[in-house]
Amino acid sequence: MFVAVMAALLALYLVLVAQLAIRLILVDEPVAKGLGIALFVLPVVGAWALVVEVVFGFRSERLGRMLAAEGELPLAGLPRLPSGRVERTAAEAVFGRYRDEAEAAPGRWESWYRLGIAYDACGDRRRARGAIRQAIALERGSGERRP
Incomplete structure (x- = not known):
């Protein structure tokens, strides 16, 4: 749930930055156009990174579920901290x-x-x-x- 909220907030941020970049590109000042073009790179890179991380998360979770179904998850019997992490x-x-x-x-x-x-x-x-x-x-x- 937390990941979905963070991804949605990042997507909203990227949309807002892209809108600002487009507004700057449409201004008749060369400096503003340059800033707009440079600023447009940020949402493109950010969207790519978001997609890569979400895909990695889904694929790794799928593998974890497959191992869990077979009873082969590692570190299962080890002592844990109150947070749930393995010592x-x-x-x-x-x-x-x-x-x-x-x-x-x-x-x-x-x-x-x-x-x-x-x-x-x-x-x-x-x-x-x-x-x-x-x-x-x-x-x-x-x-x-x-x-």
Whole structure:
């Protein structure tokens, strides 16, 4: 729900910036036209980034639901903080298992997805996103589609 609200607010902002850019482009001043053109780039880049992130979110959630249906989600039995996040020390203690699994089966999206979840629990968001992107690419390339 929060993501939908934030995406809607960003979309509204991008529309307002695009309108301002168009108004500046229509002014007969060269500086205003230049600012309008430069300002028009922001909504285009912002819309692209929004679409990329929403698509990533939907695809990664779909993979998570597929693993959950098979009872193969990682870190399920680890202790959690009151916020619901896995305790970092517990995640770091089992991280090697998921790293080794991904190295042993580099063509399986399931192992990359679990590695991404483990990276995230250990606090490495950049590598977590990379591993989950790899899982998405592998699953999409396999031609295998599960409900």
